[in-house]
Amino acid sequence: MKKILLVRPPRFLWPFINESDNFLLPLGLPCIAGQIRSKLPDIEIKIIDCPPLKIGWESLGKIIREENPDMVGAGEEALYCHEAVRLFNLAKEINPAVITVAGGHFFSWMVDHSLNDFPIDFIVRFEGEETIVELIKAINEKKNLVEVKGIAYKNNGQIIRTPPRPLIKDLDTLALPAFDLMPMGKYSPFGYLWPQSVTLEHSRGCIDRCNFCSLWTFWGQHLKTDIEKGELDVTPRYRTKSVERMLEEIDIVYKKYNRKYIIWADPTFNVDDKWTNDFCDGLLKRNYKDLHWWAFLRADYLLRDEKAGILEKMVLAGLTHPLIGVERGCTEDLRKVQKSVYTRDLVKEVFLILKNKYPQVFRQGTFITCLPFDTRESMLDLVKYAVEIDIDYPAFHPVAPVPGTFLYQEALKNNALEEKDFRKYDWATPIMRSDNGFSMEEFAKLNMELNKRYILYRPYWIFRGLFSPY
Numbered sequence: 001m002k003k004i005l006l007v008r009p010p011r012f013l014w015p016f017i018n019e020s021d022n023f024l025l026p027l028g029l030p031c032i033a034g035q036i037r038s039k040l041p042d043i044e045i046k047i048i049d050c051p052p053l054k055i056g057w058e059s060l061g062k063i064i065r066e067e068n069p070d071m072v073g074a075g076e077e078a079l080y081c082h083e084a085v086r087l088f089n090l091a092k093e094i095n096p097a098v099i100t101v102a103g104g105h106f107f108s109w110m111v112d113h114s115l116n117d118f119p120i121d122f123i124v125r126f127e128g129e130e131t132i133v134e135l136i137k138a139i140n141e142k143k144n145l146v147e148v149k150g151i152a153y154k155n156n157g158q159i160i161r162t163p164p165r166p167l168i169k170d171l172d173t174l175a176l177p178a179f180d181l182m183p184m185g186k187y188s189p190f191g192y193l194w195p196q197s198v199t200l201e202h203s204r205g206c207i208d209r210c211n212f213c214s215l216w217t218f219w220g221q222h223l224k225t226d227i228e229k230g231e232l233d234v235t236p237r238y239r240t241k242s243v244e245r246m247l248e249e250i251d252i253v254y255k256k257y258n259r260k261y262i263i264w265a266d267p268t269f270n271v272d273d274k275w276t277n278d279f280c281d282g283l284l285k286r287n288y289k290d291l292h293w294w295a296f297l298r299a300d301y302l303l304r305d306e307k308a309g310i311l312e313k314m315v316l317a318g319l320t321h322p323l324i325g326v327e328r329g330c331t332e333d334l335r336k337v338q339k340s341v342y343t344r345d346l347v348k349e350v351f352l353i354l355k356n357k358y359p360q361v362f363r364q365g366t367f368i369t370c371l372p373f374d375t376r377e378s379m380l381d382l383v384k385y386a387v388e389i390d391i392d393y394p395a396f397h398p399v400a401p402v403p404g405t406f407l408y409q410e411a412l413k414n415n416a417l418e419e420k421d422f423r424k425y426d427w428a429t430p431i432m433r434s435d436n437g438f439s440m441e442e443f444a445k446l447n448m449e450l451n452k453r454y455i456l457y458r459p460y461w462i463f464r465g466l467f468s469p470y
Contacts (some may be wrong), residue, residue, distance in 0.1 A: 007049075009074065021193045024188070029181075033177075035174060046069075064095075069098060072087065078422040082423055085118045089118075103125075116159075122153045147162075149165040150162060171241040185257070197261040198253045198262060200250070201265040203272075205220060217405065232404075232406060250262070291318045323366065337407075351390060367397065371399055398430040
């Protein structure tokens with residue numbers, strides 16, 4: 001094997017965001033490419049990120065023919081898994097001998113479905129950097145593939161799952177992401193939300209067990225993963241790179257690629273208060289005054305950080321867009337979705353701190369809606385709660401229980417998936433059957449009503465956004 005092509009296939013724009021902000025840097029691709037290049041320097045590797053380059057299927061086919069790779073790889077979530085499948089079909093049509101490798105959130109979990117129904121030779125399951133390198137070596141050296149941990153494949157028609165690969169203990173041992181293989185200037189070049197953005201991560205995993213979230217299960221300790229047979233057992237695990245390593249990555253993207261806005265991909269950015277404090281100290285010393293960042297943050301940890309003076313440092317160091325998973329407006333509902341610690345009053349306290357002390361930050365919260373137990377009253381209460389905590393932008397998302405979540409397993413068991421087409425699992429379309437008689441159309445209309453009511457309750461909201469000095 002001499003040449004590998006990693007691809008993010010063409011796809012439609014997400015209709016809720018402008019074109020420039022639509023396609024963020026897919027961090028998994030440069031992470032995988034960097035590790036392969038570091039460990040297997042004789043292999044040529046290229047990344048084709050179709051969406052920001054406006055490469056369509058016909059053009060992609062020409063590129064694959066011209067490059068003639070030995071291996072084509074892609075990793076996708078449930079929403080776009082069909083695009084990866086189309087890529088693998090295209091690659092096999094051009095060269096039936098090409099090795100196709102799938103990874104990422106969807107294929108890691110849906111092994112039988114993927115290997116039986118799609119032209120996929122191997123699945124690299126979950127954390128992929130060490131696994132892909134070992135797989136390539138095994139193929140090149142004609143070793144027994146059963147010895148490669150963390151993969152799935154077919155042998156004489158039988159699906160083989162090798163044992164899970166242990167989590168990488170020290171993330172600093174990973175190679176730097178291959179940003180030089182990405183079209184860095186194409187990500188949000190004139191974006192309104194996160195101009196000149198770059199996606200980074202300092203940590204992997206989470207400390208909570210939200211039943212609708214696939215991030216903590218993907219990065220967790222896997223005990224049982226055959227979800228197609230109803231088996232799912234995962235323990236939360238949290239790991240982080242060192243402050244020094246993370247500052248090195250920021251120096252590269254800021255100085256070399258003129259990236260001015262960091263999109264943190266961490267499921268929870270602010271788990272480790274000491275890390276956050278030291279990181280902000282290091283960033284402040286660099287005096288990158290035009291560098292800003294967006295992050296998923298836990299409300300309970302933000303309260304802790306505010307009391308310790310760390311939140312103030314975060315804002316000084318560039319935090320401009322904290323996103324907090326509010327999820328629901330009452331503690332009982334929070335426990336139903338396995339969100340621990342949070343209470344209605346705790347979340348309200350945090351948003352009031354952000355409003356009164358840090359008016360320069362954009363306060364966003366996400367709410368999950370259209371749950372089976374939802375009533376009209378319970379959903380409308382979310383709007384009242386969003387008004388009460390005076391949020392800048394409440395995102396009301398119909399829950400999308402994707403494979404790998406405990407909610408997906410529960411929905412399968414209870415036959416509660418009204419919509420089974422993964423192309424509609426976009427967090428904008430109702431998916432789960434209502435226990436209270438709502439049709440999916442009625443659920444969708446009610447969810448839209450939440451957005452309309454929020455504007456009605458706060459008519460000055462739009463004008464503040466237009467004329468705010470921040």
